[in-house]
Amino acid sequence: MNALPRWAEIVLLPALNLLLALLVTAALVLATGNDPVAALRALVVGSLGSADSVGYTLYYATDMAFAGLAVAVAFQGGLFNIGAEGQAALAGMGITAVALNGGALPAVVLVPLAILGGAALGAAWAAIPGWLQARRGSHIVVTTIMFNFIAASLLVWLVVNVLTVPGTMSPESRGFPAAAALPGLGVPGAAPVNLALPLALAAAAGVWLLVWRTPWGYALRVMGGSARVARYAGIAQGRMTVTVMALSGALAGGVAVNELLGAQHRLLLGFTGGYGFTGIAVALMGRNHPAGVLLAALLFGALTQGGAELAFEMPAVPSDVVVLIQGLVILFAGALGNMLRPGLLRVLGRA
């Protein structure tokens, strides 16, 4: 089969996939007797219409960027990490352990230490499935799914049985010390946009450098392209699998950094908010490239924020339509990725 021209592969195909997802959703909104145009307007206004909504869009986009980078970097090595959700949960525990015990330290020491603690636990939680695949042959997809559930149980136990402040009912830890707060960026509005946003941009740049400008990254992409070629080239695939999974888990930990150090300032149930799964959509939409991931993260951040506003504006259309759009994007951009290709090739005269 002939290749699509680069611009079509990078711009046209993702745009068409998104359009398809939106069209299917619009048809559904219409079928339930609601106005899809009004819904779309509410989505756009809700995500970009005011300083508050732009702020929240950026705030959610930060989560999406970390999760998307985590999934994308593993994809570059041919590994499908479904476990970003659990890795973010574990990172939250690491952050909490450091933050709650380091009250005496100044912020310049405590915050980096907490981030490192989170990244370390996130990395470890991802490295185990990596090691199990490399050395024991158990498939990473199934293991990371199981690890998500184990992490969820662990988080419930930790928050409910260990960290809940005695005498209170809400399942959350006590507040972090003031020194463990990531400084805000001072954007106008109420959104807790914080230092995690530039951190996500730096992480994207770092991933680009690492994957496209180092021998390690080249080896990673060879492995992702063909395991057999990688074997002939003498690439240590086992070690590669473990390290790239660890990197992926550390990146997923960024979700916890943004949520806990940047906004919530305590450990609470469900703070990962399904972003680990949205990360799959972000990575697929962004073609597993950091620049694409950032753009897709912005889009999904806007969708998340817009969805919350949409539920206000149109009570009959819940914010879950955004989940539906995410799922459809994964379907069209990922699983049905070959559906549009032959037609597109014909239209562009390459077939």
Place this chain on the structure above:
Amino acid sequence: MEALDAALPVLAAMMRLSVPLLLAALAGLFSERSGIVDVGLEGKMLAGAFAAGAAAAVTGQAVAGLAAGIAAACLLGLVHVYACVTLRGSQVVSGMAINIVASGLTATLALAWFHSGGQTPPLPASGRFLPVVLPGAGALAGVPVLGRAYAIVLGGQASLAYLAFALVPVGAWVLGRTRFGLRLRACGENPAAADAAGIPVARMRYAGVMIASVLCGIGGTYIAIAQGAGFGRDMVAGRGFIGLAALILGGWRPWPVLLACLLFGGLDAAAIRMQGVVLPGIGAFPVQAVQALPYVLTVVLLAGFVGRATPPPASGIPYTKER
């Protein structure tokens, strides 16, 4: 005797709770034995649960609910198999997409159609699959242990539960003894060889996934209108994934899969029964640890530390006919 009698309700709960796991696991069995990995069991069951709850609420008929539940799961199954077999897309990505689509879709439709916070209206008795009273159960219920076991463990389950348990020998027979079953398994073991022998690999894989979809639909229906009295948001709550775990623990074979489902159902029943109970020497009963056990067991088994779990060799790999 008394202790045995007290254990009966837990056993009854074990039977009830293992039914959806069993249906999910058997669904995965047919799909994966044909060579298509199915991490979308959860989503198909959720779609089935919603459709069953909605149809039963509108018609007041449990059977209509079952039909709708199966139809909805089959619709998603068709998407999955089209993506995996016809387009040779990634089976895992497709399965995850189906889970997320089902989660968003059911919540959206439930709110748009029934306006009650994403739930379907409570069902009348005719809209549910109610527990079956076995003949003579009333008379025997007074007999300790055996009589009561007959009345509440063996009896007292919804008709769909008996269907699910009956599907184990049926599934074992189909996969192990019939021409169809052997061909299906051949496609999951070595599709190139199956193809050379004239077996239509794509058609067999379509069949495997569609059988799986029907079973997921029944499973979702069971959760919504036999166990529950209507659909609620994300009500499958990971049971599709525990079914997947049971499939792995059972080594992709029907009878061991049944045992794994009973084990996981039993763990769940025990966790519910023991909630808040303080054990001497241990302290509060570790509910979360017990809930996480199916997943931990699966990881340990997959890693080959205890026993070995080997999936059908060709599962997960799209088959391209040689030219």
